[in-house]
Amino acid sequence: MESETAPSPELDLDKLRALEVLGKGAMGTVFLVHDHIADPSASSPFALKVVEKSSLHSKLDADRRARWEIQVLTRLSHPNTHPFLPSILGSFESDLLLGWAVPYCSGGDLNVLRYRQADRVFSPAVIRFYLAEILCALEHLHSMGIAYRDLKPENVLIQQSGHVTLTDFDLSRNFTPKSNKTIVSSTPIEEIMPQSRRKHRRNLTRWIPVVPDNDHHHQHIKGLKKAKSARVSPMSRRKASFSNGERSNSFVGTEEYVSPEVVRGDGHEFAVDWWALGILTYEMLYGKTPFKGKNRKETFRNIMMKAPELIGKQTALTDLIRRLLHKDPTKRLGYLGGAVEIKEHEFFRGVRWDLLTEVLRPPFIQPREDGDLTEKLTASSGGVHIIDYFQNLRSPPTFPPSPLPSSSSNYQRTVSLTEF
Numbered sequence: 001m002e003s004e005t006a007p008s009p010e011l012d013l014d015k016l017r018a019l020e021v022l023g024k025g026a027m028g029t030v031f032l033v034h035d036h037i038a039d040p041s042a043s044s045p046f047a048l049k050v051v052e053k054s055s056l057h058s059k060l061d062a063d064r065r066a067r068w069e070i071q072v073l074t075r076l077s078h079p080n081t082h083p084f085l086p087s088i089l090g091s092f093e094s095d096l097l098l099g100w101a102v103p104y105c106s107g108g109d110l111n112v113l114r115y116r117q118a119d120r121v122f123s124p125a126v127i128r129f130y131l132a133e134i135l136c137a138l139e140h141l142h143s144m145g146i147a148y149r150d151l152k153p154e155n156v157l158i159q160q161s162g163h164v165t166l167t168d169f170d171l172s173r174n175f176t177p178k179s180n181k182t183i184v185s186s187t188p189i190e191e192i193m194p195q196s197r198r199k200h201r202r203n204l205t206r207w208i209p210v211v212p213d214n215d216h217h218h219q220h221i222k223g224l225k226k227a228k229s230a231r232v233s234p235m236s237r238r239k240a241s242f243s244n245g246e247r248s249n250s251f252v253g254t255e256e257y258v259s260p261e262v263v264r265g266d267g268h269e270f271a272v273d274w275w276a277l278g279i280l281t282y283e284m285l286y287g288k289t290p291f292k293g294k295n296r297k298e299t300f301r302n303i304m305m306k307a308p309e310l311i312g313k314q315t316a317l318t319d320l321i322r323r324l325l326h327k328d329p330t331k332r333l334g335y336l337g338g339a340v341e342i343k344e345h346e347f348f349r350g351v352r353w354d355l356l357t358e359v360l361r362p363p364f365i366q367p368r369e370d371g372d373l374t375e376k377l378t379a380s381s382g383g384v385h386i387i388d389y390f391q392n393l394r395s396p397p398t399f400p401p402s403p404l405p406s407s408s409s410n411y412q413r414t415v416s417l418t419e420f
Contacts (some may be wrong), residue, residue: 001147007074007091008074008077008088008089008090008091009089010091010092011048011090011091011092012092013092016030016033016385016386017033017386018032018048018384018386019032020032020041024403027049027051027066027170027178028049028050028052028066028074028099029047029049029050030047030049030050031386032046032048032102033045033048033383033386034046034383036383046089046101046104048099048100048260049100049101050067050097050098050099051066051098052096053066053095053098053100053249054155062079062181063098065170065171067098068169068170069100069172070091071168072146073086073087073100073169076336082136082164083135083163083356084137084163084164084165085137085140085141085166086103086163086165086166087103087104088101089102090100090368097390099386102167102179103159103165105158105159105160105167105367106158106159106160106366107157107158107159107162107364107365107366108156108157109153109154109157109285110153111154111365114284119281119287122363124285124315124347124351126363127285127352128348129359129363129386130164130355131348132147132348132351133163133352133356134156135277136279136356138166138273138277139338139340141166141273142177142338142339143177144177144352145173145174145175145176145177146173146174146175147173147174147268147269148171148172148273149173150168150169150170150171150254150276151166151276151279152280153280155167155188156280158366160363160365160368161362162363163258163356163357163359177303181305208404221336226382239330255279256279256289256291256292257301258272258300260275260303260304260327261329261331263300263303267392269329270334271329271334272329274324274334274335274342274377275324275325275329276325277307277324277334277342278325279318279325280290281320282308282325285317285318285321286311291306291307294389316345316349317347319347320333320345322402323345324402333345333368386410
């Protein structure tokens, strides 16, 4: 992908202090940081993803993936940012480390949020809200020629405002955008919640109350161990000939979220994101993924052969899942008309797409963490220097762990992309 955008601002690593580790994986470590000179009280913390060069393994190709992610984020930031996609705040590179900063999403991720619900599932109204925003984010990526290829609950973050943002673009791939057919809606567009709108102000209200995060519930959540998300190994695949459009033969994704065409090695393109959207929707509705087996081989067999079990009364939501999880990508909802085709599905009837960003009270809004940040600052004497953290990795500072498992993150294998 040829980038014509200006490089991201350069960060001064000496001024940054880590307050906690937000996540850790094969690609690197994500910190919650602040500029201890310009922002000593940590009133505006941000997330910093850091890759340690000395630990780079040729099989993981982490260096190239990291630089690719910086390139994608830089492109997403210029000329305008999308409300449901991250912008890059800056980057740095030293002899030992490579890192980049993005806005901090204090609401955690969609997996954390699901575990806070009484039955660990979302209502159809809440699913509609989050899917609508995720769909808009994927639509924007596809319009730029980017297939995301890593949609899963842990990669859907909740902003302070309660709206979503996608994260982790190291597995994304650049394709030539398809020229989609224009699909015209024959259904009148209605307000999402017309009763909740005031005459002179768009005040779309909370769609569902959140389960109170009482002490017992909070301790139960924190006690859950979060396993690493599984990204499948790169495998040698036979090359196929395609007369229509560009496809990739690389084998990437999270095992329970990979599409049949990826498992088969038939080559793939944007439709893999619509498959993943179907898996995500299923997990939000039922609290588990549809094709998980006892092992990797059984999971892949289920992906190839098994129909998703749609329990209960058949609704517009279950029809959406069924059509997104069509084994044949050319018959999958979204293949011909992209996001526009999916937006026209009955499940989204009444959604005002142009007003999504103006929903003032999304289903969940994270309370401000000012007190927690003060405690973190006090406990760490202003924060830990990033370089010190890596130099003392054998006995690192104590940071709160990232809490929750996902039904899509039970496997420990975390290796992936070797070719673009």
